[in-house]
Amino acid sequence: MKKLLLIIALVLTTSVMADDWPQYRGPNRDGVSRESGLMKQWPEEGPPLVWKNAKVGHGVSSLAIVGNSIYTNTQLKNVEYLLCINAETGKPKWATPIAPARNGGGGLGSKSTPTVHRGMVYTTGTSGDIVCCDAGSGKILWRRSMVKDMGGIVPADGYGESLMVDGKWVVCTPGGKNATICAMFRVNGQPVYLSGMRPWKCAVGEGASSASIIKASIGGTQQYIVMTDKSIMGVRVRGGDRLWSYDKFGESQLGATPIWYAQTIFAPAEKGSALIWPKKPAGASTFTVNEIYNTDEFQAARMNSPIRVNNYIFGCSEQRLACFNLKEGKLQWATEKCGKGCVCTYADGSLYVRNAHGEAFLVSANSTNFALNGKLQLPGGSSYRGVTAPVIANGKMFIRSDSLLCCYDISVNSEAGPQSGSSATGKPSLRPFIKPSPQTTAPKATTSAKPKAQAAPKANAVEGPEEEDDIPTFKPSVKKPAPSADIDDPDAGAKPKRKLPGMP
Numbered sequence: 415m416k417k418l419l420l421i422i423a424l425v426l427t428t429s430v431m432a433d434d435w436p437q438y439r440g441p442n443r444d445g446v447s448r449e450s451g452l453m454k455q456w457p458e459e460g461p462p463l464v465w466k467n468a469k470v471g472h473g474v475s476s477l478a479i480v481g482n483s484i485y486t487n488t489q490l491k492n493v494e495y496l497l498c499i500n501a502e503t504g505k506p507k508w509a510t511p512i513a514p515a516r517n518g519g520g521g522l523g524s525k526s527t528p529t530v531h532r533g534m535v536y537t538t539g540t541s542g543d544i545v546c547c548d549a550g551s552g553k554i555l556w557r558r559s560m561v562k563d564m565g566g567i568v569p570a571d572g573y574g575e576s577l578m579v580d581g582k583w584v585v586c587t588p589g590g591k592n593a594t595i596c597a598m599f600r601v602n603g604q605p606v607y608l609s610g611m612r613p614w615k616c617a618v619g620e621g622a623s624s625a626s627i628i629k630a631s632i633g634g635t636q637q638y639i640v641m642t643d644k645s646i647m648g649v650r651v652r653g654g655d656r657l658w659s660y661d662k663f664g665e666s667q668l669g670a671t672p673i674w675y676a677q678t679i680f681a682p683a684e685k686g687s688a689l690i691w692p693k694k695p696a697g698a699s700t701f702t703v704n705e706i707y708n709t710d711e712f713q714a715a716r717m718n719s720p721i722r723v724n725n726y727i728f729g730c731s732e733q734r735l736a737c738f739n740l741k742e743g744k745l746q747w748a749t750e751k752c753g754k755g756c757v758c759t760y761a762d763g764s765l766y767v768r769n770a771h772g773e774a775f776l777v778s779a780n781s782t783n784f785a786l787n788g789k790l791q792l793p794g795g796s797s798y799r800g801v802t803a804p805v806i807a808n809g810k811m812f813i814r815s816d817s818l819l820c821c822y823d824i825s826v827n828s829e830a831g832p833q834s835g836s837s838a839t840g841k842p843s844l845r846p847f848i849k850p851s852p853q854t855t856a857p858k859a860t861t862s863a864k865p866k867a868q869a870a871p872k873a874n875a876v877e878g879p880e881e882e883d884d885i886p887t888f889k890p891s892v893k894k895p896a897p898s899a900d901i902d903d904p905d906a907g908a909k910p911k912r913k914l915p916g917m918p
Contacts, residue, residue: 435479435807438527438576439671440759443628445721447761447806453824454764456776456788462828464810464821465504466793471497471817473524476576479807480530483507483549486814487524487537489515494524494539496547501808504821508552513543516572522801523816525574525624531600536584540572544586546603556603563605565592567621569643574624574669578638580651581879585638589622595640595649597879606879614654620644624669625719632677633694633701639672639679646672646681648692648701651879658692658701662708671719673727678706680727680740682714687727689743707743712736718801721760726781728765730756735767737781749784752777757803766804768813774804792820 439445453461471488478485484499492515498507515523516539528537530549538544542560547553560566560573566588578585583597583606595616597606606614625641629651636651645661663683673680681688688708692701713731714720720729720738726746727738735756736748755770758777764787765777776788792815805812809825 433807434481435477435805436531437478437529437579438476438626439719439803440805443578443626443671444673445719445759445803446723447759449806449809450762451826452762452764452806452809453776453826453828454787456790456824460774460788460790461811461822461824463793464823466818466820467499467504467506468794468818470499470814470819471495471523473816474522474802475524475814476527476802477805477812477814477819478528478530478535479805479812480549484812484819485528485530485535485537485549486819487512487526487528487539489523494543496528496535496537496545496552498535498549498552499819501810501812501821504819510545510547510552510554512537512539512545513541516540516568521571525572527576529577529579531579534600536577536579536600538573538575538577538586540568540574542566542568542573542588544577544584544603546584546600558598558603560586560588560596564588564596564615566590569622569624571624573622575622576626578627578629580629583879585627585879587622587627587640587642589620589642591619592617594618594620594622594642595627595638595654597654608653616649616654616656618642618647618656618659625671628671628674630674630679632674632679632692635694639674641669641672641681646679646690648679658703660688660690660703660705662688662705670714670729673720673722675722675740680720680722682712682720682729684713684731686710687712687714687738689740709743711743711745712738718755718757719803721758721765723760723779728758728760728779730758730767735765735777735784737784739781746781747784751784751786755801757801759803759806761806766806766811768802768804768815770801772815774811774813790822792818794818 433448440447471490473488475487479501482501484501486497488495488497494512494515495509496512497509500507525540526538528535533549535547535549544558546555567590575587579600582599584600585597587595593615597614608614620642623641623643628639630637630639637648640647640649645659647659648657650657670682678689678691686709689706691704691706693704694701714729718730720727725741727740733754734748734750735752737746739746752767752775753769753771753773756767758765758767760779763779765779767777768774772792774790778785802814811822811824813820
């Protein structure tokens with residue numbers, strides 16, 4: 415009997431909980447995977463390489479993975495594509511043109527990561543062309559332009575945010591005075607209108623950055639937290655008005671995605687970071703921003719978004735990987751052993767780190783010291799560079815380095831070896847890029863096809879994007895507050911869940 419119980423215990427402790435990765439930075443947009451049963455130590459040569467594809471195309475777009483499909487943006491022959499790849503074999507399924515590549519194909523290539531929701535894929539090109547495609551076939555269902563339709567201003571290096579799907583809505587950051595932030599219905603791309611035929615938007619005159627929107631509940635008010643080219647701000651979900659703003663980063667480059675913690679926001683930037691508490695005093699109609707601390711001990715390079723694990727922040731600047739005490743505002747440890755330009759993802763107690771020179775690392779996510787538990791060299795060596803964080807999904811680790819995409823088996827029960835002639839040290843196979851479906855052609859940069867005639871869902875001044883049976887994109891960490899008579903802020907009156915140093 416004891417032997418049987420021991421066997422059951424071993425099975426339970428080594429079981430793998432697999433999970434999809436449907437959008438930028440995972441299910442909750444925080445860089446955290448909910449998978450378990452993963453290797454705690456890699457073999458000397460690294461985990462088994464399942465497959466590789468060296469013809470994915472140019473870009474730093476990350477991956478969205480649902481079931482056996484991988485979705486990413488890419489650039490080939492001066493055209494940007496939404497590409498779907500078989501997650502089991504690495505072979506392309508389909509490729510749909512988004513728009514001509516910005517600036518003739520120069521720069522980092524495609525940057526936005528697709529978002530997958532209910533059988534549809536939403537993404538945007540560097541020139542602001544938004545497309546919604548069928549997840550199975552790649553057929554374009556509707557198209558919008560952040561520039562032509564919303565009056566947006568393209569950033570100097572192109573749009574880089576990943577679209578947020580929130581219930582019935584798709585939310586984006588066109589930038590500019592006409593509409594810094596906009597919302598449209600996800601089923602047809604039509605703009606969201608409030609009562610009095612007022613479009614839902616936040617127009618504060620600030621430009622877009624490369625950061626992506628997150629959703630939070632602060633002071634009992636549902637908010638979209640947005641990094642612009644000048645500040646970080648909170649925008650009311652029910653109404654679109656700006657609730658608060660923080661702009662004390664000076665000339666720092668803003669592009670890393672912020673972190674929501676309790677009632678606070680950790681705002682990372684290239685020359686420092688800040689922990690702020692947007693607070694709504696009792697009886698007041700506006701928020702005030704309390705700066706708990708502003709420090710240069712933790713820095714985040716643009717698009718190198720940090721990760722929160724309990725009370726600690728893990729992340730990379732251009733030169734080092736660091737652990738930072740979120741509550742105390744102090745650096746725990748930092749190292750340059752992972753190389754320059756590293757980015758990371760968290761899963762099952764470990765950090766999955768890769769750098770800009772074709773190397774990947776397994777690091778313990780502890781606050782005491784830097785502990786390295788594995789290292790590997792991507793096929794092709796340092797010739798494949800990139801700033802795309804590893805993606806952990808369904809017991810596998812996926813790493814994209816520009817045109818190279820690799821899949822590794824990192825589950826504790828892994829018995830997989832290299833497949834289809836792949837080798838961890840061999841030359842990547844140059845599999846031909848899939849030809850675009852004849853149903854679509856590369857559109858002109860200024861073309862904005864009208865959505866199919868379809869009545870937009872009704873909306874009013876107090877309606878949010880929620881819909882029945884939708885799984886929230888981001889689950890609030892605060893209890894649901896009691897209803898309020900204030901129709902513009904129905905959740906007013908909620909108290910912070912916990913206090914941090916510096917909070918009154």
